[in-house]
Amino acid sequence: MPHRAAVRESDVKPLRLLFTAAVLAAAAGAAFWYYGRPEAVSVIRPERGSAAEIVFASGVVEPRNWAKVTSLVRERIVEVCNCEGARVAKGDVLARLDASEAEATLTELRARQKLAVDERDRLTLLVERNVTSVTALERARAEVSQVEALIAGQTARLENYELRAPGDGLILRQDAEVGEIAEPGNVLFWVGRPHPRIVIAEVNEEDIPRVEAGQRVLIRSDAFPRSELEATVDSITPKGDPVTRTYRVRLALPEDTPLMIGMSVDANIVTRVVEDALLVPALVLDGDTLFIVEDDVARRRTVETGIRGTERIEILSGIDAGAQIISPYPVGLEDGARVSVESR
Structure with missing residues (x-):
């Protein structure tokens, strides 16, 4: 039988320790390299x-010159011009309200006036003949004056049943339809000139001291995302709103601006520029x-x-x-x- 050399456990143990030390040394070196590397x-x-200091504001495009037309009485609309987008002159009728009840009242007052005048004239003749007292005649004259004042007031009120253009311009928007009830204060027509246009913006009160007329304004609109739009600070309302803590600032737009009336925009008002x-x-x-x-x-x-x-x-x-x-x-x-x- 072939001879096999016997390996003693005392000889293997140092080899295992040497191998373990080598592994630990390698791991320590790897850890040092990993954690110590730059x-x-x-x-x-x-x-x-260039650095620009800006004040942010949001606003709405509006015509510089325009007016809102509202009703002063609550009554049904019986006629409208259907002239949205059309040009009108000052005094043109835009809508008529149902005035039948008001006209009936005026008719009644005129009949009362006729009776009062007839009574006054009758008493005048009697006074001339010394048949009645002057006091009765004075009462009749007062009645005539009173009725005439009522007629004048009712005639003036009848004018409120016709809504007229407050000035020359364009019907920018019409919100009146035949059959609807015109409520006092509700805007039925917007009348104005389409040009020039401005942006009515709101600026926070902590920023308003830095805003001045003539400053350059960069405008951003979702309707024209790729366009570089500009404006100029035109004026600042002297009194702010204590509730919203903002001041109204008007931004003048160039004549060729593509922004349309009613569009919302974001405005960056350039208050200071540092070059280089x-x-x-x-x-x-x-x-x-x-x-x-x-x-x-x-x-x-x-x-x-x-x-x-x-x-x-x-x-x-x-x-x-x-x-x-x-x-x-x-x-x-x-x-x-x-x-x-x-x-x-």
Whole structure:
């Protein structure tokens, strides 16, 4: 039989210990490499450009000159012009209301007037003949005056049953239909001139001190998403609304504006512009701090900011134009950590 060498347990144990130590050493080296390796970051450099400080407002496009036509009495509409979009002159009848009851009242007053005049004339003759007293005649004359005043008032009220154009212009909108009840205060017609047009915007009270007439305004409209629309601050209402805490601002639109009456818009009023400003993307900042890379080490810097936009922010001090800024802001990165810059 072939001879087999016997392996003693005392000889195997040192080999196992050596193998285990080698494995642990390799794992420790891998862990050291993994956790000690520099963190990869992307960097950008500041840019030079124009920084604009803006005040946001929302508003509606309206004609500069226009008026609302409402009824002063509650009555049924019996006739409308159906002239929406048409031009009208001042005084043109736009709608008529049912005036039958008011006309009946006027007819009754005129009959009463005739009786009062006849009685006055009869008493006048009797006074001339000394048949009756002057007091009776004075009462008759007062009755005539009273009825005449009632007739004048009723005649004036009858004018309210015809709705007329308050001025020359275009019927911008008609909300009156035959058979409907005209309620006092409800607008039935909008009459005005389609040009020039303005935006009536609302500005928060904390922003209004920065708004002045003549400032440039950038307009955004969902109806024209690819168009660069502009306006100019025209005027500011002196008294604000204490409930909404806003002030009304009128923005003058150019004559060739594509914006239509009634459209809602967003307005950015440019209150200040800084040329050749040092600008960084807003996403590199956390408040007033950012990270830069110096000699492959991340350094936290506190900067002084100026105009803050939604996308870019002006840097006044704290970094120079050549700084390598980590982008986006590295949440969780320690000041002084080793980093490696990724090529972009």
